[in-house]
C-alpha cells in the first residue's frame with residue numbers, strides 16, 4: 028500500500044497505528060514487523076510513540092534506519108562488528124592522505140574532503156557508473172583514482188562505509204537466495220516512512236526483501252522530497268504503483284497543522300511542479316491568520332523587522348520558542364545572528380553556521396590588512412604572496428620576518444626582474460591599504476590588487492562558480508561597512524566569534540530560543556510563526572539550480588518551509604543584497620496572487 032500524505036497530515040501516527048493494528052487486531056507476531064525510517068532520530072521517535080501507544084510495554088517490532096537494518100543483515104552474514112564501520116575521522120584522514128599523494132590543490136581542506144566524499148557517496152548511492160561520472164571537484168581521471176584508492180583503503184582495513192552497507196546487502200540478497208528467504212520469512216510486514224527520500228539501491232533491497240508477497244506499506248509525500256543531491260529518487264514513489272503490482276493508494280488529504288491560508292498558498296506554489304502526484308489537500312483549521320509578504324530595502328532592515336516582531340510578541344507573553352527563521356543556505360543567517368546578538372534575542376541553530384571570518388578568503392584579506400598595518404611575519408606573506416599569482420617562490424622567504432627591499436633584491440640577484448617588480452607593486456599596494464578604512468581596503472584588494480581575478484582562476488580550477496567566492500567577499504565587505512579603522516572591525520570580529528562559540532556550547536540547553544534553520548533541517552518540524560527570509564532569485568531558487576528538475580527540487584524545499592508554519596507565515600524578500608539589486612523570487616508570485624502587496 029502506498030500512503031500519499033500531505034504536510035501536517037499525521038504520517039507518524041499512521042505508521043504507529045498500523046503497527047499496533049497488525050498486532051492487536053490481526054494477531055501478527057511483533058517480531059515479524061519491520062519499520063524503516065531515514066534518520067536515527069526519526070526511528071527513536073517512532074519507537075517511543077509506538078511504545079506509548081502500546082501502554083509502555085516493550086515490543087519485538089524492529090524499528091531502524093535503512094543503514095541499521097542492513098548492517099544487522101550483514102552482521103549475520105559476514106560477522107561484521109561495529110568496528111568494521113569506518114568512522115568519520117578515519118574517512119577524512121584517509122582522504123587527506125590521498126589528496127596529498129596526488130598533490131591536489133585546494134584552499135579549504137575540510138570543504139574539499141567533504142565535497143569529494145560526498146561525490147563518492149553519490150556515485151555509490153545512485154548506481155552511476157564511475158566511467159560516466161563527471162566530477163564537480165576535480166578532473167575525471169583524478170576522481171577515478173581518488174575513488175579507487177579510497178576503496179583500496181577500506182578493503183585493506185576490513186572496513187565498510189554507509190554506502191557499502193546498502194550495496195553489500197543488495198549483493199548478498201542477489202547471490203544467496205537462502206539468506207534472502209530467511210529474512211523474507213523473518214519480516215513479512217515492512218513499513219517505510221518518508222518514502223519519497225528512498226534511493227535506487229535502497230529500493231532494490233526492499234523489493235527483494237518484500238519478495239513475492241510484496242507486503243509493503245510505504246508512507247511519503249513526493250512534494251517533500253528534498254534530498255536528490257544525496258541520491259534520493261522521488262520518481263521511485265511516482266512509479267511505485269507500476270513497479271509493485273497490486274498496490275493500493277490512499278491519500279491523507281487533511282492538513283492538521285497550518286491555517287487554511289497557509290495551506291492554500293503552499294498548494295498554489297507546489298502546483299507549479301510537473302513531476303508530482305496531483306493531490307487536493309484541505310486544511311482542518313480555518314483561515315484566521317494570513318500569509319504576509321513584504322519587501323525590504325536590504326537584509327539589515329529585513330532582520331530588524333523580525334527582531335521587532337519577536338520582541339513585541341515576547342512582551343505580550345509569547346515564547347521565543349514559537350518563532351523560527353528559515354533560509355536556503357547556512358551562510359544566509361550570519362547578519363541576522365549578529366543583529367540578534369545585539370538585541371539579546373536567544374536563538375539556536377539546527378545547522379552548524381560557518382563563521383564567515385574563518386573562511387580562507389577572510390584569512391587572506393586579514394593577512395593583507397595585517398601587512399598593511401605593519402606585520403612583517405613570514406606566514407602573512409606566504410598566505411597572500413601568490414594571491415593573485417605573482418610567481419613568487421617560497422624559497423625566497425627563508426627568514427621569520429620579511430623586508431621588502433631584501434626580498435626584491437633576492438629576485439634581482441636571481442635575474443628575475445619581473446618578479447622583483449611585482450614585489451615593488453605589492454609594497455606600494457600595502458602602503459595604499461594602510462590609509463584606507465576596512466570597506467575601501469577590501470575593495471582595493473579585490474579590484475586594485477587583483478584578488479577577484481585570482482578567485483575566478485581558482486573557481487575555474489576547482490570547477491566551482493566564481494560567484495560563490497565573490498559572495499564571500501561581498502559579505503565580508505558588507506560586514507566591514509561603517510567601521511572607521513581596522514582595529515574596530517577586528518574587535519567586532521573577535522567578539523562575534525567568541526559569542527558564536529559560546530552559543531554552540533550552550534545551545535543544547537537553550538530550548539527557550541528562536542530556531543534558525545535551513546529548509547533541509549526544518550523538515551518534519553512545526554512552529555507557530557515562520558519567517559522565510561531572502562525570498563529572492565538566486566537564493567530561492569538557488570543560483571545553482573538551472574535544469575527544470577533542479578528548480579522543482581527548489582520549489583519543494585520552499586514548500587517544506589512554508590508548511591512548517593502553524594499560524595503565521597511571513598515571506599520576506601529584499602531589494603538589495605550586498606549592495607546589489609536583487610530580484611524577488613518567482614515563488615512569491617507562484618504562491619498566490621492574493622498575497623498582500625509589498626508593504627515596505
Ligand SMILES: Nc1ncnc2c1ncn2[C@@H]1O[C@H](COP(=O)(O)OP(=O)(O)OP(=O)(O)O)[C@@H](O)[C@H]1O
Nearest residue numbers: 032033034035036037038039040283284550551552
Ligand atoms: N488526526 C489528527 N487530528 C488532529 N491533529 C492531528 C492529527 N494528526 C496529526 N495532527 C497534528 O498535526 C500536526 C502535524 O502532524 P505530523 O507532524 O505528524 O505531520 P506529518 O504528516 O509528519 O507532517 P510533515 O510531513 O509536514 O512533517 C501535529 O501538530 C499533530 O499533532
